[in-house]
Amino acid sequence: MRRISAPATASSDERGLQVSLGLATDAKCGDRPRDCKTVSAAPAYSLLSPAMTTYPATCWGDPSSKKRALLLHGLTSASSCWWRVAAYLTAQGTPRTALFSPVLSKLSLKLGYYVAAPDLIGHGLGPRPTSYTLSAFASALRSFVAPSQQPWDVLCGHSLGGLVALHLLPFMPSLPRLVLVDPPLEMSPLQAKWELDAIKSDFANPKSTLELQRLYPRWTEWDAIIRVYGEAMCFPAGVDRLVEVSDARRWPFATGIGEADITLQENCPWSFTHLLPPPSVLEVVILAAHSERAFSAAEAHALTKSRPDIKQAVIKNTRHSVHRDDPDEVARWVVEGHEKRVGVAPVLVEGRL
Numbered sequence: 001m002r003r004i005s006a007p008a009t010a011s012s013d014e015r016g017l018q019v020s021l022g023l024a025t026d027a028k029c030g031d032r033p034r035d036c037k038t039v040s041a042a043p044a045y046s047l048l049s050p051a052m053t054t055y056p057a058t059c060w061g062d063p064s065s066k067k068r069a070l071l072l073h074g075l076t077s078a079s080s081c082w083w084r085v086a087a088y089l090t091a092q093g094t095p096r097t098a099l100f101s102p103v104l105s106k107l108s109l110k111l112g113y114y115v116a117a118p119d120l121i122g123h124g125l126g127p128r129p130t131s132y133t134l135s136a137f138a139s140a141l142r143s144f145v146a147p148s149q150q151p152w153d154v155l156c157g158h159s160l161g162g163l164v165a166l167h168l169l170p171f172m173p174s175l176p177r178l179v180l181v182d183p184p185l186e187m188s189p190l191q192a193k194w195e196l197d198a199i200k201s202d203f204a205n206p207k208s209t210l211e212l213q214r215l216y217p218r219w220t221e222w223d224a225i226i227r228v229y230g231e232a233m234c235f236p237a238g239v240d241r242l243v244e245v246s247d248a249r250r251w252p253f254a255t256g257i258g259e260a261d262i263t264l265q266e267n268c269p270w271s272f273t274h275l276l277p278p279p280s281v282l283e284v285v286i287l288a289a290h291s292e293r294a295f296s297a298a299e300a301h302a303l304t305k306s307r308p309d310i311k312q313a314v315i316k317n318t319r320h321s322v323h324r325d326d327p328d329e330v331a332r333w334v335v336e337g338h339e340k341r342v343g344v345a346p347v348l349v350e351g352r353l
Helices: 012-021 079-089 096-100 134-139 160-171 189-204 209-215 221-233 236-242 297-306 327-336
Strands: 002-004 057-060 068-072 114-118 154-158 177-181 283-289 311-315
Touching: 057 079, 068 079, 068 160, 079 114, 079 221, 079 327, 134 160, 154 160, 154 327, 160 177, 177 327, 209 221, 283 297, 283 327, 297 311, 311 327
Parallel strands: 068 114, 068 154, 154 177, 177 283, 283 311
Antiparallel strands: 002 057, 057 114
């Protein structure tokens, strides 16, 4: 696993934070994480491509591979959160992460994907711009989808990353598959306020890695460490502006994150279902969490009727961070698609998703 970033992006404070969390790179360890012997999913490579070396990202696998996956993380997270999904996708044999995976320990995979996961703006070592519209999130990633770059075989986004993926689609006309993991396609103003209040609480009362592992027993210690790092490196005012209203209307509450009296102005009404690509353009898969889900059952039912071409599944025994709770299942959906899957909860069970 390799961290790639523009030298000017990280401040000395950010660098110190990475060192304290074990996420900093070190030439003595081949520019991989300090714990590289236990968490590296594939050989590390120094470049995404010449055009992408100035944007912070984590990548796994062989850059010359003909199979390529672009993964986008969610809100208050960071690119390295995909490490277990990447272990599956890049595997040339039994991945080193088989230690943490009963499924992978029994498999000898030869998928050989090249996987890239950028840090979104306001997250990790990503840029800190003044605008946090979803269009701005997508525009920052244009170098990854430039015509001069080798095309991607799959684009996968978790939560916020799924919405950013939808905004990237116009720049990826040849993309064959899109996977959205528990995407919050629709939120009312009240739901957005609840979500923001929860994030504010997390910022005010950060959890330790041990607390996270108690709350989420399917996470590894490294998942918890990356989560702590993601929250610590997230730009609070950027989170605030992310859920701001897109026109002159103002909601009757202020958030108090980052800057005084910043109101919800840029990205609401929060409604993005209309951005789903038309039928027959590409394969679209939506994976919902089993509980604490952002992609609601009501949205799923409505989409089942209006867009039967979109494949949906609930991943059993998972919460919103599906890729942490069951990375193997997410990776298999990324690779195989719906028609080859077995053992996944059906979309409709006794009238309920």
